[in-house]
Amino acid sequence: MLYKLGLIGHPISHSLSPWIHQQFLDLAEVDGEYKLYEGDHEALPEVLKHLKEIGIDGFNVTVPYKQVIVDYLDEIDKDAEILRAVNTVVNIDGKWKGYSTDGEGYVRSLKEPYPNLLNHETTVLLLGAGGAARGIYRALMGQGVDTIDIANRSHDKAKDLLSLRLGDVNSNVLSYQEAEQQLAKYDLIVQTTSVGMKPNVEGQVIQLDQINKDAVVSDIVYQPITTQLLHDASERGANIHHGHAMLLYQGQLAFEKWTGKNLDVAHLVDKLENKLRG
Ligand code: ATR
Numbered sequence: 001m002l003y004k005l006g007l008i009g010h011p012i013s014h015s016l017s018p019w020i021h022q023q024f025l026d027l028a029e030v031d032g033e034y035k036l037y038e039g040d041h042e043a044l045p046e047v048l049k050h051l052k053e054i055g056i057d058g059f060n061v062t063v064p065y066k067q068v069i070v071d072y073l074d075e076i077d078k079d080a081e082i083l084r085a086v087n088t089v090v091n092i093d094g095k096w097k098g099y100s101t102d103g104e105g106y107v108r109s110l111k112e113p114y115p116n117l118l119n120h121e122t123t124v125l126l127l128g129a130g131g132a133a134r135g136i137y138r139a140l141m142g143q144g145v146d147t148i149d150i151a152n153r154s155h156d157k158a159k160d161l162l163s164l165r166l167g168d169v170n171s172n173v174l175s176y177q178e179a180e181q182q183l184a185k186y187d188l189i190v191q192t193t194s195v196g197m198k199p200n201v202e203g204q205v206i207q208l209d210q211i212n213k214d215a216v217v218s219d220i221v222y223q224p225i226t227t228q229l230l231h232d233a234s235e236r237g238a239n240i241h242h243g244h245a246m247l248l249y250q251g252q253l254a255f256e257k258w259t260g261k262n263l264d265v266a267h268l269v270d271k272l273e274n275k276l277r278g
Contacts, residue, residue, distance in 0.1 A: 003032030009062035020251045058258035073098045088254040103139030105250025118143040128192035129158040141167040151179035183210035191219040196227035204229040213237045
């Protein structure tokens with residue numbers, strides 16, 4: 001069978017997804033194609049009609065359509081519904097079902113190098129409260145983590161995340177300054193804002209002076225590969241986790257939903273890093 005896969009979004013011409021999914025197709029030794037279906041808001045209904053007509057097996061959804069895509073689905077996974085965002089659509093016997101693989105992809109990428117990190121004793125600090133933070137919050141909770149504090153520039157947005165009642169966890173909303181002062185108590189610090197991303201690579205949302213050296217600092221930004229925050233964490237002797245690994249594993253999860261193949265992709269993390277370094 002030839003898998004017809006792809007991505008919708010705008011703009012997407014620089015997306016790494018075609019490269020990533022070609023790696024997966026090769027690894028799985030199946031025939032398939034992963035194409036970019038770009039279109040602005042006005043073009044979206046036509047783009048989706050085309051995907052229906054060709055009988056696409058599955059596609060990813062990126063900015064700015066992660067929410068509007070819901071209107072075109074036949075079914076939505078419970079997590080994606082709670083998170084109000086869909087990044088993966090699967091064609092099941094002609095019906096489109098939407099999922100969110102961001103949070104789970106993040107957790108898989110983290111467990112690969114740190115298999116014993118996540119449990120009910122793990123104390124997590126989440127930096128940021130946007131769409132990415134929501135998915136990660138929910139997925140960490142699914143791993144039994146029961147303390148996830150949220151630090152964000154806007155207090156209200158962090159409160160909004162809590163008001164979604166994503167689960168039964170202990171969460172305090174903190175300012176970045178408060179988070180810095182109590183940093184020593186966290187085992188995992190997850191940076192989900194766009195601060196530090198190219199071209200403004202100089203920023204970091206918190207200073208790490210009080211960091212616990214056994215902690216893992218994770219940054220979902222992958223351009224640059226090593227953000228200033230991760231560089232700082234390394235210099236202080238803490239453990240780090242790079243954002244490009246999340247990108248790879250959320251793709252792996254989507255690929256699994258489309259093809260039923262659960263691939264071992266750990267060796268592709270370095271290959272993706274080399275690709276990103278150009
Ligand atoms: P995403 O879906 O990528 O998470 P988002 O929903 O727009 O994007 O969320 C962006 C996050 O980055 C928010 O936590 C935002 O903080 P505010 O809620 O205070 O706006 C954070 N963010 C973006 N730019 C920032 C900056 N310059 N300084 C601090 N936080 C920033």
